[in-house]
Amino acid sequence: MKRRATCQAREAPPGGRGAGRDRVAALVADPGLPLDRRAEEIRRMFAGVAGRYDLLNRLLSASLDRVWRRRAAEALDLPPGARVLDLCSGTGDQAVALRRRGARVVAADFCLPMLARSRGKFARQAPPRPRAFAADALRLPWRGASFDGAVVSFGLRNVADLDRALAELARVLRPGGRLAVLEFALPRRQPLRSLYLFYFRLLLPAIGRWVSRHGSAYTYLPASVSDFPQRETFLERLGAAGFDRSSWRDLSGGILCLYLARRRPEP
Numbered sequence: 062m063k064r065r066a067t068c069q070a071r072e073a074p075p076g077g078r079g080a081g082r083d084r085v086a087a088l089v090a091d092p093g094l095p096l097d098r099r100a101e102e103i104r105r106m107f108a109g110v111a112g113r114y115d116l117l118n119r120l121l122s123a124s125l126d127r128v129w130r131r132r133a134a135e136a137l138d139l140p141p142g143a144r145v146l147d148l149c150s151g152t153g154d155q156a157v158a159l160r161r162r163g164a165r166v167v168a169a170d171f172c173l174p175m176l177a178r179s180r181g182k183f184a185r186q187a188p189p190r191p192r193a194f195a196a197d198a199l200r201l202p203w204r205g206a207s208f209d210g211a212v213v214s215f216g217l218r219n220v221a222d223l224d225r226a227l228a229e230l231a232r233v234l235r236p237g238g239r240l241a242v243l244e245f246a247l248p249r250r251q252p253l254r255s256l257y258l259f260y261f262r263l264l265l266p267a268i269g270r271w272v273s274r275h276g277s278a279y280t281y282l283p284a285s286v287s288d289f290p291q292r293e294t295f296l297e298r299l300g301a302a303g304f305d306r307s308s309w310r311d312l313s314g315g316i317l318c319l320y321l322a323r324r325r326p327e328p
């Protein structure tokens with residue numbers, strides 16, 4: 062699926078006084094970037110940044126990413142020994158946070174270079190260690206009702222078909238099973254919103270490009286966040302996919318949201 066966000070940046074005046082300032086303002090308002098969510102493109106993009114993904118997470122979030130993943134694991138609120146799926150598991154940090162809460166974790170991602178980075182982390186955990194599987198969120202290789210809980214951190218924004226991924230999550234969760242989704246959002250309040258947009262759409266892509274040496278992955282990030290359904294809109298998608306008792310909570314001033322939901326019990 063290839064989409065192009067509205068391209069206000071290209072409408073900035075080409076020269077003259079204030080042109081630079083207008084261009085920056087236009088970029089902050091809307092980066093106007095191509096958004097390519099075809100599976101092959103996504104896989105290739107994450108393969109390209111896998112080696113520096115953890116470093117960039119720490120750098121770009123000032124190490125808050127660890128706190129956020131811990132919050133998601135806590136919010137699931139499942140008893141020790143619960144079977145939990147970490148979908149779009151990447152380099153495994155969310156799976157480790159879940160394991161530390163006592164869960165039996167299955168980590169799944171379709172990008173092998175990202176999964177490979179989780180192997181060493183999983184080997185250092187107390188048994189039962191998280192297990193990593195290559196799997197596509199749109200066609201999960203597990204029978205229905207296989208898990209007590211599931212977490213997706215910073216993953217759903219990247220899948221080619223959000224509703225299908227949510228339906229797959231609902232299928233593999235047992236009725237009454239719990240889902241936690243951690244995803245970036247845009248702060249609702251000023252002046253944080255404007256400050257954040259400046260950082261997120263201008264500074265972050267520049268730092269990301271420099272450290273990852275990947276041309277587009279960190280410009281894709283703000284574009285994909287702007288394009289993702291946020292807060293109430295995302296809850297509606299959860300409801301349509303078979304979840305109830307859903308809620309959202311802003312973290313860190315609303316630069317990300319923690320969504321919680323329950324797999325609707327059978328009637």
Ligand SMILES: C[S@@+](CC[C@H](N)C(=O)[O-])C[C@H]1O[C@@H](n2cnc3c(N)ncnc32)[C@H](O)[C@@H]1O
Nearest residue numbers: 149150151170171172175197198214215216219
């Ligand atoms: C931004 S990373 C998040 C990784 C990890 N959850 C974290 O908290 O750091 C997104 C991950 O989603 C994975 N992904 C995207 N689409 C996927 C799909 N259809 N099936 C499985 N994994 C997918 C990518 O390979 C990538 O590792």
